Amino acid sequence: MKRRKFLQQGALASLSALTLGGLSTNASATPNEKKAAGQPFNMLYAPHDGMFKNSGGDNFLDQIKYMHDQGFRAIEDNGMLGRDTAMQDKIGSLLAQKNMTMGVFVVDTGNNWKTSLASGKQEFKDAFIKTCKQSVETAKRVNAKWATVVPGFYDRSLPMGIQTAHVVDALRRGAEIFEPHGLVMVLEPLSDTPDLFLRTAEQSFEVCKAVNSPSCKILYDIYHMQRNTGHLIPTIDMCWDEIAYIQIGDNPGRKEPGTGEINYKNIFKHLHQKGYKGVLGMEHGNSIKGAEGEAALIKAYRDADNFL
Known part of the structure; x- marks a missing residue:
């Protein structure tokens, strides 16, 4: 040859x-x-400002566009209340254009991280009511439905029952403000410090039942609940009637799914089977820095979302 x-x-x-x-x-x-990059996820996972700054740019609007291109169909922004109205309007318009859902922002009275509503003092109740009214206007601009409420710290000078009654009374006033607008304040039990009044989903369930309003529900943050109580799926089932919003973070480390001990694929599957159509806020950090870490985060969500 x-x-x-x-x-x-x-x-x-x-x-x-x-x-x-x-x-x-x-x-x-x-x-x-085989799933093409950019296809919508099975669930409404919601990134936040800064999560994709290396890939999408420093401007939050550009990040939102990048999030949409990667398949995310929701965002959340704890600090939305503090943004100027022009930026709020721009975010609301972009979300509407992209057909994306706005998740929570925080009803930040400035008193969330100190003894406040549990004390029953009028000054804290007044600040809460004022901020709820401001939150209604912000929610209208960005088409938000949920707003996070943190009642503050324990007042250890008072019996627990008295503190609970004070918190319920304040939340009823907030619910009266939100109800006519179809808005929902979601109470978040946290693990950051033992001084916080709300610590478990079961306690939050009790408070929501006492407030007795469609505008007062639970924000079930899986990271915090794993740290405080564990028993995640059974607790979700027990408190299901009062859960309106869910947040994500693996433990330890509070990073994306797959970096810790929580079996997020099973949890997402369980929520999907229960018919959950709401937002799952990605309230965590990235385990790897830079654009490489942002790509790894997307892959982690694709893996955990592959439950069908």
């Missing part, structure tokens, strides 16, 4: 092998791997 013909045949054989190998690899890919 002439050298030229031999080389040509060898090249064709190599190309054929590469092609077949590529087809074979693609055929053996998992359904999750």
